[in-house]
Every structure is written in C-alpha cells, then in structure tokens.
Amino acid sequence: xxxxxxxxxxxxxxxxxxxxxxxxxxxxxxxxxxxxxxxxxxxxxxxxxxxxxxxxxxxxxxxxxxxxxxxxxxxxxxxxxxxxxxxxxxxxxxxxxxxxxxxxxxxxxxxxxxxxxxxxxxxxxxxxxxxxxxxxxxxxxxxxxxxxxxxxxxxxxxxxxxxxxxxxxxxxxxxxxxxxxxxxxxxxxxxxxxxxxxxxxxxxxxxxxxxxxxxxxxxxxxxxxxxxxxxxxxxxxxxxxxxxxxxxxxxxxxxxxxxxxxxxxxxxxx
Amino acid sequence: xxxxxxxxxxxxxxxxxxxxxxxxxxxxxxxxxxxxxxxxxxxxxxxxxxxxxxxxxxxxxxxxxxxxxxxxxxxxxxxxxxxxxxxxxxxxxxxxxxxxxxxxxxxxxxxxxxxxxxxxxxxxxxxxxxxxxxxxxxxxxxxxxxxxxxxxxxxxxxxxxxxxxxxxxxxxxxxxxxxxxxxxxxxxxxxxxxxxxxxxxxxxxxxxxxxxxxxxxxxxxxxxxxxxxxxxxxxxxxxxxxxxxxxxxxxxxxxx
Numbered sequence: 232x233x234x235x236x237x238x239x240x241x242x243x244x245x246x247x248x249x250x251x252x253x254x255x256x257x258x259x260x261x262x263x264x265x266x267x268x269x270x271x272x273x274x275x276x277x278x279x280x281x282x283x284x285x286x287x288x289x290x291x292x293x294x295x296x297x298x299x300x301x302x303x304x305x306x307x308x309x310x311x312x313x314x315x316x317x318x319x320x321x322x323x324x325x326x327x328x329x330x331x332x333x334x335x336x337x338x339x340x341x342x343x344x345x346x347x348x349x350x351x352x353x354x355x356x357x358x359x360x361x362x363x364x365x366x367x368x369x370x371x372x373x374x375x376x377x378x379x380x381x382x383x384x385x386x387x388x389x390x391x392x393x394x395x396x397x398x399x400x401x402x403x404x405x406x407x408x409x410x411x412x413x414x415x416x417x418x419x420x421x422x423x424x425x426x427x428x429x430x431x432x433x434x435x436x437x438x439x440x441x442x443x444x445x446x447x448x449x450x451x452x453x454x455x456x457x458x459x460x461x462x463x464x465x466x467x468x469x470x471x472x473x474x475x476x477x478x479x480x481x482x483x484x485x486x487x488x489x490x491x492x493x494x495x496x497x498x499x500x501x
Numbered sequence: 502x503x504x505x506x507x508x509x510x511x512x513x514x515x516x517x518x519x520x521x522x523x524x525x526x527x528x529x530x531x532x533x534x535x536x537x538x539x540x541x542x543x544x545x546x547x548x549x550x551x552x553x554x555x556x557x558x559x560x561x562x563x564x565x566x567x568x569x570x571x572x573x574x575x576x577x578x579x580x581x582x583x584x585x586x587x588x589x590x591x592x593x594x595x596x597x598x599x600x601x602x603x604x605x606x607x608x609x610x611x612x613x614x615x616x617x618x619x620x621x622x623x624x625x626x627x628x629x630x631x632x633x634x635x636x637x638x639x640x641x642x643x644x645x646x647x648x649x650x651x652x653x654x655x656x657x658x659x660x661x662x663x664x665x666x667x668x669x670x671x672x673x674x675x676x677x678x679x680x681x682x683x684x685x686x687x688x689x690x691x692x693x694x695x696x697x698x699x700x701x702x703x704x705x706x707x708x709x710x711x712x713x714x715x716x717x718x719x720x721x722x723x724x725x726x727x728x729x730x731x732x733x734x735x736x737x738x739x740x741x742x743x744x745x746x747x748x749x750x751x752x753x754x755x756x757x
Contacts, residue, residue, distance in 0.1 A: 293659065295655065295658075295659060315659075318652070318656065320652065322652055322653055322655075322656040324653065324670065324674070325752070325753075326674040326675070326751040326752075327670070327674075327751070328751075335657075335660050335670065336657075336662050361750075361751045361756060362751075363751065363752070363753045363756055364756065
C-alpha cells in the first residue's frame with residue numbers, strides 16, 4: 232500500500248462485485264453465497280437484525296477478513312485501491328493530537344492536506360487538541376477526516392453514528408452525504424436505523440440469515456427530509472419485512488471473534 | 502478564597518511539621534534521651550557538619566551512582582525483555598517462565614552469594630539493584646504491550662502501519678502508562694535494596710554512613726541517614742511523576 236500522499240491519485244469510485252461469497256465461523260454460516268454488485272459511486276446501506284451478517288459483510292469488503300468461499304472483485308485490477316473504514320467507535324490514538332491522528336501512516340508533507348480535510352469536517356480549529364478533549368461526534372468527524380485524507384474510492388461505514396445523540400447524528404448524516412456528493416466515492420453504510428438507511432442511500436440492502444432478503448432502489452431526489460411521505464413509505468416497507476422474519480439467534484461474530492484479550496490480573500512485582 | 506489557594510500547597514506539610522515540633526520539644530524537656538533519639542536540631546547540626554566537610558556529598562554521590570547505574574541496567578533489561586515477550590509469542594514461551602521464577606527470589610537473599618562473587622565492590626551493589634529493578638519493569642512492559650486495545654491495532658493495520666511505525670505510533674505509547682508504573686515502582690525499590698546492601702557490606706554510601714555511625718553511637722548521624730532515605734525516596738518519586746506528566750500529557754488523567 233502506498234501511503235505517500237503524492238502517490239494517491241485523485242479518487243475515482245470503486246465498483247464491487249461479490250460472487251457467491253460465504254463466511255463461516257466454526258459451525259455457523261454467517262453469510263451464505265451472497266451475490267451482489269455495487270456500482271461505482273453508489274451509496275448503499277446494509278440493514279438487518281443483529282447477527283444477520285451485515286457487519287461480517289462489511290469486514291469482508293474492508294479486507295480485514297477473507298471470505299471462507301467465493302470471491303470479491305474490486306474495480307479493475309490495474310486501478311489503485313483506497314478502501315477506508317470508519318468503525319462504530321472512532322478508534323483515535325489518544326496519544327496523538329487530532330492533526331497527527333488524521334495524518335496517521337502518511338509520509339511526506341501531509342500537514343496541509345490534513346488541515347484541508349479537517350476543514351471539510353468542520354474541525355480545523357481542533358487540530359492541536361488531544362482526542363480526549365473532543366465530544367463523541369467530534370471524534371467521529373476526526374475519524375472521517377482520517378479516512379478522507381487518503382482520498383478513498385470506497386468508504387465503509389460500520390454504524391459510525393450508532394453511539395451519537397439524535398442531533399449530532401443528523402449533522403453527521405448531512406456531512407457524510409455532502410462529502411459523498413463532493414468526492415464521488417462509493418459508500419457502504421451498515422446501520423440499525425432504517426430511517427437513516429432510506430434517507431441516505433441510493434439502494435438499501437436487507438440481509439436476512441446471511442442472504443440478501445431485499446434489494447431496494449430508493450428513487451428520491453436529494454436533499455431528502457426524514458419526514459417525506461415517500462421516504463416513510465420505503466421505511467415502512469423495509470421495517471415490515473424485517474419484523475416479519477423471526478429473529479435468528481446468532482451472536483454477532485465480530486464480537487465473539489474480536490474480544491480483546493483481557494489482562495485484568497494485576498501482577499505485582501514483589 | 503485567596504487565602505485558601507495560598508494555603509493549599511502547605512497543607513501536606515502540616516503533619517511533618519507537627520511531628521518535628523513535638524519531637525524537638527520532647528528532646529528539649531528531657532523526655533527523650535539523646536542515646537535513644539537525638540533532637541532534630543542535633544540532627545541538623547550533624548547534617549551541616551557532614552555537609553561542610555564534604556563527606557555527606559561524597560556518600561550521596563556514590564549512592565546515587567549505584568541506584569542510577571543499577572536501575573539503568575536492570576530497568577533497561579526488563580524493558581527489552583518485556584517488549585520481546587509482549588511482542589513475540591516465541592520470546593514469551595522462551596523466557597517468561599524463567600523470569601517468573603527468578604522474580605520470586607528476594608534480591609536480598611542473594612546477598613551472601615553476591616558477596617562471594619563480587620566481594621564488597623561496586624559490582625555487588627549494582628548487581629543487586631539491577632536484579633531488583635528488572636522484574637517490575639519487565640512485568641509492566643509486558644503487561645502494557647499485551648493490554649493495548651485490539652481495536653486500535655486493527656485500525657492501525659487497516660491504515661497500513663507496520664514495523665517500526667506501528668511500534669513508535671501505537672505499541673510504545675499504548676504501553677507507556679504501564680511501563681511508567683513499573684519505572685516508578687522500580688526506582689523506589691532500588692533505594693530499598695541499595696540501602697540494605699550498603700548497610701551489610703560497603704565502605705561508602707549512605708547505608709555505610711549509618712552503620713559506621715552506629716559503631717560509634719552517633720545517633721544523630723544514624724537519624725540523619727534515615728531521614729535522608731525519606732527525602733531521597735520522595736525526590737525519586739517526584740522525578741518519576743514529572744516524567745509521567747510529560748510523557749502522558751495526552752492522558753485524561755493529566756489533561757489540565
């Protein structure tokens with residue numbers, strides 16, 4: 232991966248092609264032969280009950296995990312691929328100032344560019360702050376800036392707004408939509424909030440028991456408002472479908488697999 | 502309000518001041534015989550005498566040198582071994598068990614053997630201090646590395662950090678709070694070991710000063726030496742805290 236800022240080309244969006252992708256954890260099949268095509272520049276949201284496999288799918292797209300079987304093809308083979316993930320929690324390094332968090336892993340003169348992306352998320356005045364001093368929403372915006380500086384062609388969002396209060400959430404939704412429109416990258420957003428999914432997406436995909444249950448194009452002009460009649464109609468349709476299927480009892484694999492090692496035993500020296 | 506902000510730094514010193522006042526008083530009116538416990542003023546006089554003939558500074562210097570060198574060797578080794586064990590499963594398997602056994606040996610139990618090995622040279626004292634400071638730093642470094650948030654590591658790898666950059670940007674700063682706990686503990690412990698070692702076998706240093714004074718029933722010098730330990734211990738702890746404040750200025754506990 233080239234991290235020198237000069238080598239990152241101006242972004243074009245990445246198209247994604249999933250072919251019979253399955254993911255299995257011990258004896259649980261979390262994704263079952265999923266076929267899915269996502270067009271370059273499309274805004275797709277993944278919804279579904281807990282344990283339906285949406286976070287697993289996102290992890291596969293981020294290439295943090297490899298599928299048990301099947302194939303995921305990103306763009307053209309000769310295309311430079313910048314895929315960035317925003318996690319549920321911002322995962323900022325607490326010992327680095329905001330600006331250095333944004334420039335994480337970069338070499339060369341990246342500072343100016345870092346100020347620029349911080350400005351895009353409205354935080355240029357916090358560049359020299361420690362992350363511990365920021366609010367939850369501000370931390371997520373720094374995480375967004377950290378992703379943006381790489382000029383991603385694919386931005387993966389794993390419920391990044393889940394922990395925010397309602398007002399901050401609306402702000403962040405608008406910010407993400409604005410940045411998507413400006414930069415034109417492909418976005419895949421995982422969310423629990425069907426309203427959010429419909430409001431932001433070109434296309435909502437409902438996962439049920441590891442398969443695609445519903446693939447719905449949202450044909451509404453932007454900017455959309457949450458109370459729009461058509462939008463509410465879409466929302467109801469998806470919600471009915473989710474509630475009609477019984478809840479699969481599956482523990483989310485992302486939790487069981489990635490529990491951090493607990494070192495609670497304090498061992499004293501003498 | 503203005504007075505209370507003025508007085509606040511003085512509050513921690515009230516108890517020591519009262520103790521010294523009572524002690525001086527008891528010595529003045531004859532409740533305390535100078536053979537048991539000399540008056541603080543007598544200790545001060547003894548201190549001044551030793552200071553002015555340069556003896557005290559010489560002893561302090563040699564003791565400081567021993568603590569510093571012993572800590573650098575022991576702490577340095579502990580840090581390196583702790584990093585290795587924290588970062589590599591192979592290294593952990595190779596020597597963690599050995600170190601866990603060794604650390605249960607009280608350093609002072611080694612004194613007879615150490616005297617046989619090194620005589621009463623510098624080597625003996627420095628070895629003991631190094632031995633005593635290795636394990637706290639080792640354990641805390643190891644613990645610090647292993648308890649770094651896995652999610653941060655995952656984020657770092659998704660941003661392409663590896664090798665030296667991963668170490669310097671994520672692993673070391675993440676482990677630092679724990680490492681500094683080990684350093685602080687070690688520095689305090691280093692003095693304890695050194696003083697005992699100097700008391701048993703030495704021809705210089707503060708421990709020697711106290712032992713020598715005991716031979717001549719110079720209780721004022723013995724008390725002076727004991728008070729010096731308290732002061733030195735406090736100084737070293739302040740130094741360790743200052744390091745923490747600088748190195749962990751990002752930490753919520755130090756942000757103010």
